[in-house]
Amino acid sequence: MLNLAVAQIDMAMREGEESIQTLSESFTSMIASVSTIAQTAGQLQCRDENAGVITIIEQEGADVSAKMQASIMAFQFYDKLSQRLSHVNHALEALGELVGDQGRLYNPHEWTGLQGKIRARYSMREEQEMFDALLSGATIEQALQIGIKAMHEAEDDDIELF
Structure with a gap:
């Protein structure tokens, strides 16, 4: 069942990645077209007679380009989502290997090693803090609150390396 969960997460990530790539390429192409x-409107003849039309085309073009660039930036959520799901995928896979091996299953050092392996993969502060909270006995809801708080603090810092 763990392997099925890993496969389903992997499939969802692949499908999502293709869609996001297509959308990003489309928006980039539309920005170039706009x-x-x-630019073509700025080259129209009878510039004086068409000044109002040219201005509207240029302003609307700039507005559409800005909105498309903002949309592309909004797609960056997918990078974080993909990274989180990748971490879940690896954790489930490692857990499946551990519980599938009777020689390791009841060895406390193996479980500690698994925890360390999972924790080491986390590159976002909120993931690390949630993991630490859960290991310290926090409930899922408490860990989520800790993660949300850390995520908002990272947004406030406006710089996040992952």
């Missing part, structure tokens, strides 16, 4: 439209 830029070309705005």
Whole structure:
């Protein structure tokens, strides 16, 4: 069952990655097209007669480009989601290996090693803090609150390396 969960997470990540890639490429292409439209409008003859139209095209083009760039940046959530799911995937896979090996299953050192292996993969502070909280006896809800708080603090810092 753990292997099934790992496979399902992996499949979802692959499907999502393809969709996000397609959307990002589409938005990037549209930004280039809008830029070309705005530049072409600036080259129209009878510039004085068409000044109002040209201005509208340029302003609207700039507005659409800005919105598309903001959309591309919003897709960055997928990077974090993908990274989190990858960590879950690896943790479940390692857990499956441990519980599937009777020689390791009842060895406390193996469980401690598994915990260390899982913790070492976490690169985002909120993941590390949630993991530590759960190992310290926090409930899932308490750990989530700790993770949410750490995530908001990271957003406030506006710099996050992962």
